[in-house]
Amino acid sequence: MVQKILVSACLLGNPVRYDGAAKTLVHPALEAWRREGRIVSICPELSGGFGVPRLPAEIAQAQAGEAVLAGTARVVDVVGSDVTPFFIASARAALDLARAHDCRFALLIDGSPSCGSRFIYDGSFSGQRRVGAGVTAALLRQHGIEVFADSEIDALCARVARED
Numbered sequence: 001m002v003q004k005i006l007v008s009a010c011l012l013g014n015p016v017r018y019d020g021a022a023k024t025l026v027h028p029a030l031e032a033w034r035r036e037g038r039i040v041s042i043c044p045e046l047s048g049g050f051g052v053p054r055l056p057a058e059i060a061q062a063q064a065g066e067a068v069l070a071g072t073a074r075v076v077d078v079v080g081s082d083v084t085p086f087f088i089a090s091a092r093a094a095l096d097l098a099r100a101h102d103c104r105f106a107l108l109i110d111g112s113p114s115c116g117s118r119f120i121y122d123g124s125f126s127g128q129r130r131v132g133a134g135v136t137a138a139l140l141r142q143h144g145i146e147v148f149a150d151s152e153i154d155a156l157c158a159r160v161a162r163e164d
């Protein structure tokens with residue numbers, strides 16, 4: 001069965017990041033997956049109600065996406081507003097789309113409070129990283145979807161090839 005892959009929209013070249021930029025990943029696998037009709041593009045934060053541009057946000061107090069979903073951590077923007085409900089809505093929108101397309105895999109940009117899967121930032125807005133996942137990546141994983149960071153695209157290629 002041809003596997004579909006949920007992919008961060010900014011990684012595909014769409015200018016949807018908080019600062020209005022894209023973060024395009026150039027890789028032959030993406031072109032092949034596009035031709036094969038495998039790619040399901042989403043920007044969780046736009047689907048969750050944010051616009052472009054928007055204020056940068058981080059998960060507060062060095063927590064991670066799992067804690068946000070459990071209700072024990074918050075996502076705040078750079079001026080201190082609690083934007084947690086938007087981030088939870090973003091994650092749910094991504095999960096709904098993944099399920100609608102039977103995606104078992106996701107390729108998400110690392111570092112984002114939504115899409116990060118290997119690292120995120122610690123909530124201090126000082127560029128300090130910590131190991132952990134954003135809210136969307138955490139929710140997808142909780143529902144059995146294998147999440148790969150952009151740096152892991154080669155591993156995802158191998159994984160997809162085994163499943164086809």
Ligand code: SF4
Binds near residue numbers: 008009011016043045
């Ligand atoms: Fe990219 Fe994800 Fe942020 Fe949207 S929410 S801009 S897809 S990293």
